[in-house]
Amino acid sequence: MNVGKALSVLGNKVLLVDMDSQGNLSQCFGVHEPADQVIDSLLGSSPLPMLEVGERLFLTPSDIRMAYKESELANAIGADRRLTVKLEEARSQFDYILIDCPPSLGICTTCSLVASNHCVVPIQPEASAYHGVESLFNRIAEVRTYINPSLTVKGIVFTMVHKNQSVHKSMMTHIRDTYRNFHIYDAVVEVSTVIKQSQVAKEDLYSYAPKSPSWQQYHQLATEIMTL
Template sequence: MTTTIAVVNQKGGVGKTTTVASLGAALVEKGQRVLLVDLDPQGGLTFSLGIDPEDIDVTIGDVLLGTKKADDAIVIVEDGMHLLPSNITVSQAEEALVNRTGREQRLRVALDKVAGDYDWILVDCPPTLGVLTVGALSAAQQVLVPLQAETLSHRGVGQLLDTVHDVKQFINSELEILGVLPTMFDGRTNHAQAVIKAIRETYELPIVTPPIPKTIRFAEAPAIGRSILGTSKNHKGAEAYRQVAAGLLNGRASASA
């Protein structure tokens, strides 16, 4: 059984890419087969995992346009995940998709052809609610929303939930919200705790635990082309993602029971 999770937040800088890379590495540590999908034309996930986006010949954009198969684009990164990479040419593909038939379903169709090779597919969505993000929501079973534990960070959550609702109603009836993952969390402050309480009460969303601590180690890891589990494996940030991964595995085992 393959579980596809879209990691979504239209606000940039909230830890989407860090979450995809770190959670993927944590699942690999637990013996899982993991495919990461970089849907952001900026190629942040691709770069973070040690691949220069400018050196990529085949991207997820080519796959979405139907000129290449997913197998043609997949690369293996040092932390053991497989990756469908991205670069700036994906923005051109996004523009072309606007007028293409089945644009919302193209990622799902492409991933269906390789899903049997993986236990988990994690999709790093761009910081917009456009064609690429809707395609990710159409392909996923679950949505994970990384959210910086600061007051202004959750202002766009309502708009995101509206998009998820529309996708569930018209395209993907099986889509469910896994929850909000607090990132850049400083547990010493009452403010961070208050933000999480406000999110829970305002949007009635599950909070994925543990929250991800605020640390410079997350910024340092991409410079080495690894996740934090590869660069600082005993750090509290790495351990937090291991616990989130364990929760995903336990949740799937419970659902299968």
């Protein structure tokens, strides 16, 4: 949400695609139980719905209905390329298309990787999150090998960081060393009450707290994404 907003504030036309059946991205924009959503388009002939949620900012929403139909999608012909096909017409309309993936490696994440040119990988500097990322990198490698050779890891971003915790500091150092062949963004998104408050208010940080350090962190990340 906030990366997309920052990119739009920087003058880009942005589409946000919610591929997570929890629908958190959609809910943050106040979109609940959308009549037209991603899964309906992927399983049918209709184009992806695109709701205008801000200046130069559009949303393709989802909700729990995606979870109910995920197995149907997985068994459909050409399942992993369906999002790619649906996005083809939209690519020329937008400067950036950001796909919000679920925290799993199921068909929705695979669809997203197949449809993408680049991945931005968020990592919380905790042992459990670090170990989970290895599986993601393996999946990215498989998609590159068998389906989408143009897919690259654009960068790794540290998120939900407690900068004053020695555990987080040491883990970030370890991750930088382990993944030194990947770009790691200078922008670091710290744990912040204002982020949680903005989510409750269903507002992006630019609208809710434009002078907050949290907004500046997302703005810096978006700037890095554009320039690197």
